[in-house]
Amino acid sequence: MRWAAAALVLFLAGLAAQLLGGPGWLWWALYLAGYVTGGWEPGLAGLKALRDKTLDVDLLMVVAAIGAAAIGQVMDGGLLIVIFATSGALEALATARTEDSVRGLLDLAPDTATRLSVDGGEETVRAVDLEVGDVVLVRPGERIAADGAVVAGASEVDQATITGEPLPADKTAGDEVFAGTLNGTGSLRVRVDRRAADSVVARIATLVEEASQTKAKAQLFVEKVEQRYSIGMVVVTIAVFVLPLLWGAALQDSLLRAMTFMIVASPCAVVLATMPPLLAAIANAGRHGVLVKSAVVMEQLGTTTQVAFDKTGTLTRGAPELAEIHALPAAPFTENGLLRLAAAAEHPSEHPLAAAIVRAARARGLVLPPAAEFSAQPGRGVAALVEGHHLQIGSLSAMLAASEVTAETADTVAMAEALQDRGLTAVVVLCERRPAGVLGIADQVRAEAVATVAAVTRLTGTEPVLLTGDNQATAARLATRVGITDVRAGLLPEDKVTAVRELQAGDGRVTVVGDGINDAPALAAAHAGIAMGGAGSDLALQTADAVVVRDDLTTIPAVIALSRRARRVVTANLVIAAAFITGLVLWDLIGTLPLPLGVAGHEGSTVIVGLNGLRLLRAAAWNRAGRHDA
Known part of the structure; x- marks a missing residue:
């Protein structure tokens, strides 16, 4: 790159000297210096190609530039040299950066892991030395060292790097986790199911x-x-x-x-x-x-001929927003009242869903009362005392386990499942261990997504495709909003490659x-x-x-x-x-x-x-x- 830059500087200096009426020997010398700095690499590459019985256009351009100089057209030859030197340098730079990024990808997975022995002891080992069947301890805020399954503990894990899901996924015993993903507030014990060389991040x-x-x-x-x-x-x-x-x-x-x-x-x-x-x-x-x-x-x-869009972070902003509020008829709260208390209880939490609930309350101008006795259970939800009400907020399964069975329980389950079927994340609110309402949270769709989908359809004559690692219901909801009918959800990185190659079969x-x-x-x-x-x-x-x-x-x-x-x-x-x-x-x-x-x-x-x-x-x-x- 530096040779191409030097050739460009020398060419511009020669051009300036020529246009300003400088002495001929000066601008000739500057042009010829540009020939040397910008032409030696493509010239050498052309000679090597010639040795392999291939005539490279770079060599031809160098010869043409020299021929131009031989008949007095030194400026035209210099321009050719600059164009070809710059083009080759940019290509080499792009290739090198991609290789560096691929190597950096492997740094997502930590170098070491805490392996647990049969007697409960801990030892720090290299992640590459982990064997299938080993059990590792993942503390809050740590990255997971290997693909595996949770055998104990509960937490939320940000696995957007692998699946593209916009929100951290709750993980409990039996759930799959991936190397390189970020653990949240809980502690996990993970059984290793794949060696480091076979992990999903390595396969990417x-x-x-x-x-x-x-x-x-x-x-x-x-x-x-x-x-x-x-x-x-x-x-x-x-x-x-x-x-x-x-x-x-x-x-x-x-x-x-x-x-x-x-x-x-x-x-x-x-x-x-x-x-x-x-x-x-x-x-x-x-x-x-x-x-x-x-x-x-x-x-x-x-x-x-066709455009394929990712969902999270592309057609959406990758940030959750409160989409729906459903207060149960038997609950003593209006929608705003339910949102106000839920936001107050969630305010001390660092969870992205909590932040979405708090933002929605503030957007409506609601004043949040202070929360007392706040506690958070990783992977399950939060609890707090707000204005004398004992509130619990979390996923449907966690809240069903924590609530009393009442006449509203069936309504709560139906309401939450209906939200999930439409691609929203359902958050259940309990008051005094009784269901009070359900909040529906979704990823924010970019305002220009609908117009963009329509525009590329007109340009290419083919409707775009949605390729996402998110679940089918969420993907279908987003696709309906932006005008896409071909939806391919639940895709891991290799599945996306397969889908692209299928779309490109023939002349696509x-x-x-x-x-x-x-x-x-x-x-x-x-x-x-x-x-x-x-x-x-x-x-x-x-x-x-x-x-x-x-x-x-x-x-x-x-x-x-x-x-x-x-x-x-x-x-x-x-x-x-x-x-x-x-x-x-x-x-x-x-x-x-x-x-x-x-x-x-x-x-x-x-x-x-x-x-x-x-x-x-x-x-x-x-x-x-x-x-x-x-």
Whole structure:
């Protein structure tokens, strides 16, 4: 990257010196220094490819740049060097960052664990040394060291990194837990069911690596024909030089004709026909909150045939909100009264559900009375004394175990189960051990989700798919709200990869939008991956091909539409460049093309396609894309 940056600085310095009328030797020296700093890596790579009997376009560009300098067009050659050096450096940087993030993923699981012996003793061991059947102690706030099952204790575990669930899951004896997930306020004893190398978090790292390696190497359109074009150009250049000599032409005339051919046939205009529109589109998208990592990605986004959305943190904000309040008819409270007392009891708690209840009460302007005798039971709920009322708040199963059986019990069960069937989390409130009401809590849907789903449907002609690790009821509720009918729920990371590959069977080109570690394998396997930047995991941000920096979903259809427009501009530019190259080449082969005129025609086509591509820098281009004019 530093060599590419140095080449760019030297090129700009040379250009400034030339435009300001500086001495010729100065700007020539600056340009040539840029040739060396930016050209040695692609030149060396091209020579290595040549040794393997492959003609690399990078080598061809270096030769074309040297040829341009040989006939006095040193600035044009410097521009080619900068473009290719920068492109190669960005690709290498993206690859290195992804590899670093995959290695960092394995750091989620702790290095050590507290293993319990048969006699109850404790010893600290390396997590990689844990064997199947070992029992480990997980204290409050610790990360779980291995995949396994809870054998004793109760707590809530944040396992969003694995399943994408927005809320911590209550865990008691018999429940499954995963390495790398975060334990809450309780203590757990976990029996190890998988070795460290076989854990879910290790499999995620493997999936990302495999998907990145097996994913076909993406290329720009112009790169797909570079090998044949490069070979053809070299062969014809040699022929243009050698054949006239065999027929008795003068050496100087043959050399001049061959040099003219190499200049007018070199793919400078073709390269500039492709890169400026895509780079301009990248810059425009960046100004509006979408980081597209390369020109290849910008080109690929426009070919999307279907979009697959993650749920938590993508279509939703990943933060719970109170959606419904149901006070039982026999309870002595109105809805606001029930919410006021429940929020007062939950106020000392650190649980995300408690925070959602407190926020809802404050949003309604309710004044919370103080709570006394507060206690929290991990995985079960809280209890407190509020204004003389003994309140207990928790899950349906925990509250049924703690309450007296009354006439309201059946109503409470029916009400809670109805909420759960609709994808909400049911929180039961007891007053004096008798059911008083049920609160329904859901993840917050992003305000722009409905419009975004409709927009990508119009753009691609195919309805999006919802891929989530959350349960079916919750996923179906969200899908109904945003307008998605194809819902695939309860998916682990490898299941998401399988789903993406199924969608891409045939000629499908799926763009996956996600934010979590569990989304990273699917982002890597997809035709294009887009990560939500606000709360996205490091692995997702590095694996994705593009990042929505401000978490604005409406930019996703906008950047797809902008990509499609950039592809149309590229096509138009290629037609212009091909017409100029064909005309100049035929003139040189059939007639006698003066070198200055050949250079002028070549540079003229370069300027035309370059200016045409730069139109995508204008704000109007993004505004048009924002209207989803594909």
